[in-house]
Amino acid sequence: MLESTIRKGLRATGRRMTRTRKAVLALLECTHQPLSASEIFTQLQEDHVAIDLVTVYRTVNVLKELGLVVQLDLFQEGQSRYELKEGRKHHHHIRCQICGRIVDLLLCPLKKITRLIEERTQFVVGDHTLEFTGFCPQCQ
C-alpha cells in the first residue's frame, strides 16, 4: 500500500509515520509468511534496522488497530503472528508440524456454518478462528 495513504490513516488517529513503522511495514510487505514479533525483531536486526522488541509489539498493535495488519493465533504456537491485510480476503492457514511453514488457504467455508450456529445457539457470531496443522509435501 502507498506510504502516503498509511500516513493519512496514522494522522487521522493522531499518530505519526516513523522510521520503525516504515521498517515493519516494509518487512511485512516483502515477506510471504505471517511473522511473529520476535521474527520481525530478528529480521530487522539482520537488516541493520535499529529497533527494540517492545517497539515491534507496539507497532503491530497500532497497525492492527488501523486495520492494516491481521493478528493470527495459530494452533498451540504460544505466540501471535502478523500479516498485512492489503485488501486481501479473509482466509485461513495450515502450518507444517515439522518445518513450521505456513500456507494460506484461500477459502473460508464458514458462512453457512455461522448462520447455523446463530440459529442453534442464539449467539450473535462475531469472529472465528480456523487453523489447520499437518505435514507439508516436503516433510511427509
Add this chain to the structure above:
Amino acid sequence: MLESTIRKGLRATGRRMTRTRKAVLALLECTHQPLSASEIFTQLQEDHVAIDLVTVYRTVNVLKELGLVVQLDLFQEGQSRYELKEGRKHHHHIRCQICGRIVDLLLCPLKKITRLIEERTQFVVGDHTLEFTGFCPQCQ
C-alpha cells in the same frame, strides 16, 4: 468415568492415582465449562482441596497424555482450557465476548473441507482448531 478404569490407565504408564488427580478429575467432571489451570486452582481452593498451581498444570498434562482430557486454545485468550473427553465426540466452541461463557457446538463441519485442503495444498492434514466468539443471548 470409573475411578478404577482411570487408575488402570495411570498404572499402565507407571503412574499413580493421587488425591490431587482425583480432585481435578472430579472438578472437571462436575463442571460444564472448559476450565483454565488457574480456574481449576481457584475452584479447588474454594473447595478446600490443598493443591499447588504447579500441580494443576502437571495434572492436566498427564490427563491429556492419557487421552482423558482435551486442551483447548480459544481465540486470543492467552491461556489454555481443559475439558473431560469422556467419550464425547470431537466438537468446537463459541465464547461470549462479554461474559466469557463457553458453549459447545455439537458439530464439526470440516470433513469435506479437510479433503479439499489436502487436494489443493498437498499437505497431509492432521489437526485443526475452530473456535467462534460472539455475543450470547443474555449479553446482546
Add this chain to the structure above:
DNA sequence: TGTTATTTGCAAGAGACTTGCAATAATGTG
C-alpha cells in the same frame, strides 16, 4: 509396616507480551 519410585510443593526460571518514564524524533507553525 517398610521399601521404593512417583508425586507434590516451593522456589526459581522461561517466554510472550505490557507498562512507566525519560530521552528522542516527527509534525506543522511561524
Add this chain to the structure above:
DNA sequence: CACATTATTGCAAGTCTCTTGCAAATAACA
C-alpha cells in the same frame, strides 16, 4: 529553516502463563 509541541522510542521492570529442579511427602505393593 528553526522551534515548540506531542507522539514515539528504548530501556528497565513488571505481568501472566506455564515449566523445571529438587527435597520432602505419599502411593503402591511386597
